[in-house]
Amino acid sequence: MTRKIELPPKKERHKLFGSVEPGLKLKPTEKEKMPDLQNTKKDFLFTIDAVGISNVKQPIIIESELEPNQQTTIATFKMTSKISYDAKGTNMSRFTEQLETYRQNGGFILSIKNLYDFTKELAERLKQKDASIEVTFPWFYERKGPSSQLTGLNHSEAKLTVHYEEGIGFSSSASLTCAVTTLCPCSKEISEYSAHNQRGYVTMNVEFTEDYHEEVDWKKALLEAAETNASAMIHPVLKRPDEKMVTETAYENPRFVEDMVRLVAADLYELSFVKAFQVECRNEESIHLHDAIASLSYRK
Template structure:
């Protein structure tokens, strides 16, 4: 091994491009600094949204399914509009607000999220604020025969839109995984039928009187699982696998069937005002995926 003497660290830094600090002439006190973002002039257009995105922070999630309380990592997008005569927004106020709630324990309840966006709009000096938060939600799933329990997960998302003097809009979304078995292959095949992993994405606008004692995540999950050919399980023994595969064979589903069946359940949920249901099948005997969607608004007569 070659032995050599390293130069001092400050010399090494200079070797790789570091330079001595230059003369500082601009003010260091905040009150004396230029504030470009608060410049007032006609900047042509009002902006629909300006803020921060892809910000991760630890949060707590409450569910009616085990685990009842869980910690997870949520990804936030926080925005507000700005008028045409304001150049920009103060980005640090978004992260200050998020850090304030993190320190006091951020639980993703609608009551706390409402307080968050209302306070955020006041901190920004704007009439509105929007919040989008996505997170993995975990729930226990039991095997049908052995009753062995493991954790499944679904992708959840909440969108909250606050505007001073108006009703807060609350939109929720859940994407979960199920099994679907092809009715066509079952019909034409002598011996079997092919199945696939299906992703059900449900987006719902909640009614103004939504009661948070109802777990929207559990309701949407039930709508997807109860209409699928079979449920995805984290743990299966051989007797479980027999039941699951037979259940899939007894309940064949096209993507078209899935979105219509799930839509029926969401239509019957009294706290859902409008919804979109999407199904994407990862086809096992085709190179492509199969896809279908349906959108419905209960307020349209």
């Protein structure tokens, strides 16, 4: 039989579970009268390279050369700045204040130009000589089945980073991780029938040239560098004629992880707006419990 409960008033229930009456409050409540520990000036031994906030989630607006041409997604922000040895701390609230200013002004439209403006304004708000912002987000793009032309959405993990320093200027870089299909050349060579394949993940980290202003969509360019060098692309919607074409394409284009990083690197080398890059491929092996990996770096 269920026990009947006589509930005390809510305030009494709170006391039952540990709440106490407010104590005597003697410290000032006006901002001007409160001690400001963060802005204490003294010799604190070391300059800090980066201090700020991370794991801040906000909606952003992305423009893309691939459909959908404009999309809203959720981004994760990291914002930092240096502080010198004679400053105890930074003003943490000013990072989120800066982000909120952009959100209220029509939404945060992600572009290199906007990030240039953002980081310079952030440094000024912090009263520092530098500021950095890193924005990580899923980017969606339409993909058609090769035979049926039926569409669906794929997505890749993207990151855009901008650094500003007074007297030096701006630097920017990006990263894209996308999924591809790879078919094992060795398996194809030695087997009487077929060959094993796997899902591979290609990660490309690139540094942009100083004169790059997104005349070319970096997201599309990096995606093409990975997908066009793979055994086959990943598709969200495949009918039987599509599946036949995809599996045959993979069989005709076998790739080791070593092949992938070299081929992708060649495409990145040809991009005029990229001055340095790092490429990694990781295959989730279908006949092993381990992954196969390869990576290379190059500076033009």
